Amino acid sequence: MGNVALLDVFQASDAEDKFRSNRESWPWLSNISIAESTIEITDTVGENRGTSSIEFDIKLLDGSKLTDKRNKEFCDLVIEYVEVFRLHNPVIGASVHVQRIRSLLSFICWLSQYKIRSLAKVTKTHLEKFANDAAFGAEFSLSIPEKVFTAIKNQLLEGRELPFRQANTLRRTEIYKMVGVNGLPIRNFTYTTRILDWYEHQLKNNFKGIELEKLTVQDVLEELDLIPNIVTIQDLHRKLMPLEEIWSWQHYFKSKPFSKNPFPEGSSKAASRLGTASKRTKTIPPKIAFAMMRESANWVLNYGDEILDLYSSVADAEIAIKRLSDKGLNLNIRDGKQSNNGVATLEGVVRYLASACFTVIASLTARRKEEIFDLGYQCIDEERGDGAYWLTIYIEKTSQRYDLCPVPVLVRKAIDVLEKLSEKARELSDNDTLWQYVSREGDVVKLNDQQVRNSLQDFFTSFVSEDSSHDWKFSFHQFRRMFALLYYYRFEGAYIGALSHHLRHFNIEMTKRYITDEKFMKEMKEIGEGWTASFLRKVVSGKATIGGKSGDKIKRKLSDWLTHFRGKVDVVERERVVEKLMRYMKRVGAEFTQQVWGTICVCPKKTTLRKHSNCANDKGEPNIEKGSVETCGGCPFAAYTDRFSGAISDDIKAREKTKSFCEKGSVLDEITGVQIISLQELLTKANASSPFEVPNE
Template identity: 25%
Template sequence: MYCERVREGGIRYLLDLDRRVQDLISRVAAGEALPTYNGFSTLPRLQTDHAAAQLGLPDAISIPRDLRAAIGQVATGTAGICLLNLQAAWLGVSERRIDRPLSADAIRYYLLPWSSMYRLREYIPKTLGRMEYQAFDHRSTLVHVARQIAADGEGVPSDGRTMSIPPFQACFLVDRALRWVLSYADDIRSILGVVEDLHRRIPDLAGGDRSSSIRKRRREAGGMAFPELTIGPHAPGAPWPLDFAVHRRSPSTGRMLTVARAAFVLLPTACLIVIAAFTARRSGEIDSLQLGCVEEDADGELWLSIWIEKALRDITRILVPASVQRAITVLEWLSADARERSGTRWLFQFDSVHQGGALTALHFRSALNEFAEYVGVPPLPDGTRWVFSPHQFRRFFSICYYWRWSFGSLTALSTFLRQFDLEVTRRYVTEVSRGELVRLKEDALADHAVRVAAAQELSGLDGRRRAHHDVSREHRTMVARDVVAGRTALGGFGGEQITKRLDDLIIEFERRLEIRPASSPQGLLNELLSGFVAHTLTHLEPNPLGHSLCKCARSRADLAAARCLDEFQATHPDTPRPAQPDHAHASDTVCGGCAHNVLPPETEPYWIEAIAKTDGVAASTPAAHLRTVATKRATALRAIHKRGFQDVKRVARPITLEEPNADDA
């Protein structure tokens, strides 16, 4: 019965949420107040998670979309609460997204109490109703049951639901956030000091008309000069123009931006974006940052002390770039007054220009989308606006690191994310699972009520999948261009094949240029390289251990030549040969002898270190058989290193052209 209710509607049916929401609406209509907090406008703002708690839910995201809309209507109507940028989520304004079936991961949480209550039964008195029923066993585990319920209910496999930000929108937003943190923050701080002094000299009269004070401040502010400011009408995404006269943090959309809102809403949001984009941390982890959380070690490396929510549930230290240190520094001075008043060290708490009121926090999701709207993030190709959330930057970091950086390592990424599960990390760097596309295609053929929404989502999802595949294509193009120009050489059997093919490409380039002397050399080279990565170099994936790249495509011929699959079949003789490379069997010596192995110069430190470690083992171990194994491995490593780096060959006749500009690339 319990599983049936989970399958039919998840938490909605388990808690009878429709009845609970109607009861809440009735109580509000009768005069009961909804939970609010000090807002950025004259109206109170809805404390969404507290409203969810009144329904027995852990957070506002757990409330179904139509029930959120019902609560939003009564909040803005009967209760007079300001929702600002929550309209899409709480008033049902946006029809771009549709509610999705429960994933196996979500269902697992609904089943977990049955397992926990049975395991803890010895500690629960019988008078309190000790659990004696064993819901799961070795044949029917909790995970198995969750996956079965998801499958029966046409749910989503346990691949997660974090949507990937389209690359152009993500890069645009990160660029504007970096400008705010690195270039505009000092100007905002200077202006904030002037405005605070202005409000001290011309305060609002108690019980009087605020408009006269505002007019006086506006007249005086009009005569001020800031000759050294970076911000201004020509600075991209800058907070300009600014209203110096109003101290309240009015919304940044629809009217002139106030200094207080720029300082205490948009600037902290820019810091949030920089931290999220360059640390890949969850929103709850970022919210836990405290004063002095960044330290510099003796080598000049920057370390961020941060709480890890899931795997560790403890504070750990991670390496961060200087931009994150700068964002933390900005947050430290922004939160200084609030920390002094509250007596705490949290960075995401703020006091306004007009001190004495309640301290305010930053609502990450709504602030993120307000910042995106203010700086003018371009719309998607279909004209809609992308809805940002902090967690999307965690996946954005993962995809960029793994697919766009020469040293990409799945193991290193998993450790940095503090996931400690390579399969979970692998799903992070996979844009869209086949199952998700299949589900959306089924939705697109469903009843007419959801057909349009499902078709639109399918189109957008497929477009984002292609966009992230473009990132991989750009990386392959960059590698091929460096080889053709003679800037780098690729070792390994696969690297030698690529070099030979590019030698042929150079000959073809010279032949065509001779036939068409008026042609643009750069344009012709771009054309040839585009065809090369589209039809020849279709794959170039980093090995998770970081020792090499793999050019194995998914063709039958390539898979037949993959040595990692030979190793797989040697240990699993009764299992069909996989349809893709198997990283579990892709060790350095196995890959080093594979036809698909590519050794760029960036991977040489791995081999040097591996040889040194193996030599150390051979010299120090007292066991003869271990010494023999280590010596044999060291010999194999040296042979791969010699062929891949010392004896590597570059292209015969490199092409030296000017670097392509943005229009030619």
């Protein structure tokens, strides 16, 4: 790309006129408008296209403005980034685009305290410090609480007046303007507002018992119990991504690039190291999840068309009760607009149906709430010639682009139900979302996430667990985790890399967190016994590979027991061998726990041998959460499955990539090299795993 169009426009004296007249020549800028120092971006896809704007003429920490002559290189960089980012992400949401620009502005603002005005002057030390500061959020990385606290403190100590309202509260906008933080690239102040609250309270009490002169912002934060929280890995990754993108796309920029790759290990790895993991969504107990999924599927397959027909024909309650009863659904329905004493109207039943569709889509696709509520008319593609159904989704949280997700026929049916339900509403609203319908009064009703969540809870209480209305509170994300857990622990050939891609996670570490839920494993114990028996049957018949120290021990026991049974019966009863092995494992406390990398833990937790497990703590108790490819691979109580070799290979590739970025001869280079050798030895052992050979008669 020889010239960057948007930069040329901004540098011209007739910028706005030039932009409007040349817009058709620059199609990738069709959704960007400029006015003075404001950049406005509009969504490029969807019926209701949102608009987001951002002021790029921000005030920097050194007191200058981004548009000042001395900051020209950074100002040009921002304008170039606006265009180059859109060029690489033509359908990305406007809000995401603006968020990326704001992250870049925060970095430039942070750099200004070091009088740096070019990326070429940025060092590795600067980048490491910025990443560490950004981990505490933009408010603290730009020192806003401290600046505001110190400015007010100095005003009071010098006897100068502060801007007050009649209600004797501080005029916060004027305070921010006075301190010079009003033009910084941050939208909301959290800790700073609490500091202002503290000042208001102390002013009313004349700072009783407080020596203001000796007070620091840290003292106030501690008094208010405001400990800065480390942002999540995802939030930090979004702040670092623009720097990585500028490096990757440097040949598109006129501005000087970084002298070296800002994140040789990748910005996601840096974020994983410094950020905090998101709070884990509670997992739906398996029995509740299965019951909810089963009943929802029943509604979609067997009752959906009948309910839609009743609703479109404006049937009264008596007819609806009769026809649904004939279908096998016994409901108490009343005429009118609202449910009463647990008796639903037909419109309420329609909402139940919509919630059942949500459950089917969420639990069988693992899509995020935002992705499901973004589904529009004809979002299923079945014309690709492969006989499969593909769901068109917009992955905003990670890849921020439209993508295709394979779905089963039941999801196709749920989408079909929603398309029929929303047909008239789509015509009236001129909006293609599936989450709407026309009320009995002829109004378009939009089904937002809160309404669907309420219907989900009512659906569960009324049709799944009538006697335990408070058993479980649903959240949308639970279905996503349930999909991950079921896929990995219930399906043969499950591969964590494929699961991570399907979930569109930033990295595999996030996926591992999804499927290492100890509570879930315990609740799946009964269900898991069926999988264990199924797996052992395959081992006994020679259809499943098993290896490692415990895998070889299992094969020896199977061989001994099969020989024993052959001497007593005419036909080898393999099922009895499986039952015997399961009883033995239960007796010693071995739970046959699957691990995400393809090993099975058979640690004898009821015997003293457990202290020899590689994950044992100081007290000799196994801690399964400390497991890893290397830890479990070398454990005497690990059985290797055919998935283990693939996991080791992936780990080796990751370490080799890390090593390629290490300075030759450095400590990290040597440590990584040793780890690779260790993994290669483990891979050799895993590849030596073999199926069980049935003893000759």
